[in-house]
Every structure is written in C-alpha cells, then in structure tokens.
Amino acid sequence: xxxxxxxxxxxxxxxxxxxxxxxxxxxxxxxxxxxxxxxxxxxxxxxxxxxxxxxxxxxxxxxxxxxxxxxxxxxxxxxxxxxxxxxxxxxxxxxxxxxxxxxxxxxxxxxxxxxxxxxxxxxxxxxxxxxxxxxxxxxxxxxxxxxxxxxxxxxxxxxxxxxxxxxxxxxxxxxxxxxxxxxxxxxxxxxxxxxxxxxxxxxxxxxxxxxxxxxxxxxxxxxxxxxxxxxxxxxxxxxxxxxxxxxxxxxxxxxxxxxxxxxxxxxxxxxxxxxxxxxxxxxxxxxxxxxxxxxxxxxx
Ligand code: 9D3
Numbered sequence: 001x002x003x004x005x006x007x008x009x010x011x012x013x014x015x016x017x018x019x020x021x022x023x024x025x026x027x028x029x030x031x032x033x034x035x036x037x038x039x040x041x042x043x044x045x046x047x048x049x050x051x052x053x054x055x056x057x058x059x060x061x062x063x064x065x066x067x068x069x070x071x072x073x074x075x076x077x078x079x080x081x082x083x084x085x086x087x088x089x090x091x092x093x094x095x096x097x098x099x100x101x102x103x104x105x106x107x108x109x110x111x112x113x114x115x116x117x118x119x120x121x122x123x124x125x126x127x128x129x130x131x132x133x134x135x136x137x138x139x140x141x142x143x144x145x146x147x148x149x150x151x152x153x154x155x156x157x158x159x160x161x162x163x164x165x166x167x168x169x170x171x172x173x174x175x176x177x178x179x180x181x182x183x184x185x186x187x188x189x190x191x192x193x194x195x196x197x198x199x200x201x202x203x204x205x206x207x208x209x210x211x212x213x214x215x216x217x218x219x220x221x222x223x224x225x226x227x228x229x230x231x232x233x234x235x236x237x238x239x240x241x242x243x244x245x246x247x248x249x250x251x252x253x254x255x256x257x258x259x260x261x262x263x264x265x266x267x268x269x270x271x272x273x274x275x276x277x278x279x280x281x282x283x284x285x286x287x288x289x290x291x292x293x294x295x296x297x298x299x300x
Contacts, residue, residue: 089114
C-alpha cells in the first residue's frame with residue numbers, strides 16, 4: 001500500500017510512519033508513504049492557506065489553491081481530466097461530515113493500491129476542491145477533533161495491517177469484530193500484582209474451562225458495553241449455540257450496562273453513592289498527591 005498524506009503539519013505524519021510496527025513495514029518496503037506540506041504549494045509571500053468563509057460565519061477555511069496544487073503534485077488529476085483508472089488510488093477527505101469509518105470501510109480501502117489522504121485544518125476546506133478531486137469523505141467517529149491528521153492516522157493504521165496481511169496472511173489473527181463480540185480480559189505474569197490475583201481458572205491448565213470462562217467474559221462485556229453488537233449478532237444469526245447460551249445466562253444474571261454500573265456502585269456503598277464525598281479530583285487520589293504514571297515497557 002502506498003499512502004500520500006496532505007497536511008499543514010507533515011511532521012505528525014512522518015512520526016507515525018517511522019515508529020513501531022508501521023515504521024518497520026516502511027523500512028522493509030511493504031508500505032510506502034509521502035507526506036506533503038500543503039503550505040509548500042501556497043504562492044504568496046506569507047504562504048497563506050486560509051481565508052474567511054463567503055456568506056459569513058465563524059473561523060477560517062482552507063483555500064482551494066494550495067491544496068489543489070498539492071494534489072496535482074501528488075499525481076491526482078482533477079475529475080474533469082477523466083482519471084486514468086486507479087493509478088493514484090482513492091482520494092479520501094477526512095471530514096466530520098463524512099461517512100463513518102468502520103472495519104468494513106477499512107477492508108474496502110485496504111483493497112486499493114494507493115490512498116491519498118487530505119487532512120483539513122481550520123473549519124474545513126472549500127467545497128470546490130472536494131468536488132474536483134475527492135472520491136470519498138470519511139469521519140472516524142461522532143466526536144470533534146481539532147483537525148484531520150489524527151483521523152488520517154486512524155485510517156492508515158486500520159488499513160495498512162489489512163493490506164500487509166493480504167500479502168502474508170499468517171500475521172492476520174482473528175479480528176475483534178469478526179465474530180461480533182468484544183475480547184476477553186487478558187493477564188500475564190506476575191500471577192500476583194499487589195493484592196490483585198490472576199483469575200484462578202487461567203492458572204488451572206483446564207482448557208475447556210478456560211475456553212468457557214473467556215466466552216462468558218466476552219459476552220458479559222459485550223452485553224454491558226455494546227448491547228448494539230448483541231442485537232446485531234442475534235438479528236444476523238452470527239452467534240453459535242454456545243454463545244447464545246452464554247448471552248441468555250448473562251442477560252438472566254442482569255448483566256446489562258445499567259446493571260453492571262449499579263452493581264459497581266453497590267460494592268462501594270449503599271444507594272449507589274460513594275461513602276466519602278468526592279474531592280473534586282477526577283483521578284480518585286484523595287490526599288492531594290500527584291498520580292505517578294509509570295511506563296513499564298515501550299514497544300519496539
Ligand atoms: C463548528 C462546526 N464544526 C463541526 C462539528 C466544525 C469542525 C469541527 C472539527 C471542523 C473541523 C473539525 C476538525 N475535524 C476533522 O477534521 C475531522 C474529524 C472529526 O472532527 N471527527 C471525526 N472524524 C473526523 S475526520 C476529520
């Protein structure tokens with residue numbers, strides 16, 4: 001897969017493509033990328049890329065000139081020039097008004113030979129440059145980001161690993177959403193972490209019980225956190241007999257989202273209220289000290 005990312009902050013893009021697993025894929029030549037600075041295509045002395053919206057309104061918009069020239073430099077012809085069949089790959093504008101990015105959308109984009117990703121800054125970009133060059137408009141979720149870069153990196157991350165797996169399928173293990181349930185909780189050494197023990201069943205070596213426990217945990221979690229996934233799986237006949245039985249059991253035990261929250265509160269005190277008044281701090285530390293964040297391990 002070859003990515004071309006157009007941004008006013010290409011340093012953000014470079015950092016992502018040179019670190020960790022993706023960095024290795026780039027160095028091995030499995031993934032290619034180019035990060036273009038849109039500002040390099042501005043023509044005036046101040047390299048202006050923004051202007052006020054026609055018709056009024058808050059904030060500034062990205063002007064079409066520099067972005068259009070950056071796209072042409074990336075080999076993207078305007079639509080009126082009748083594109084010569086998929087050579088530049090799909091042009092995606094990351095936008096809060098786009099269609100929702102899902103695993104299905106990631107699979108679809110991963111099939112392209114190349115992707116051109118446009119990151120907006122300010123309040124957005126002039127509609128004419130979208131109409132003239134973009135094939136697709138994608139949002140990564142219903143929350144407000146300050147710009148398109150983080151969204152573009154989400155799309156890169158979700159697609160490059162699928163594209164890579166298409167070359168060497170051994171690396172693609174079972175996807176979290178492929179059977180419609182969330183993952184089970186995981187534990188590694190040490191078996192005792194402070195006063196917190198690893199669940200006994202995982203140390204038992206009893207593989208059938210472990211499989212059953214993991215299925216129950218997945219179902220409990222999914223019922224509590226993503227009841228939409230349970231509904232969808234039921235409606236589409238996605239779940240096998242064991243899973244359906246586990247769902248009935250979890251629902252019978254009242255493991256719905258609200259039930260789990262109420263259960264959590266009941267453990268802390270009566271009536272769902274905490275026993276001590278809240279200090280006003282969000283991190284739960286009551287003595288005025290700072291929370292220490294310990295990074296135990298970094299990923300190569
Ligand atoms: C004042 C109206 N805002 C819309 C809610 C304008 C606006 C918000 C956020 C304009 C640009 C942005 C920056 N966001 C993105 O560029 C973006 C985004 C996002 O904010 N959420 C989810 N997906 C994406 S993809 C690009």
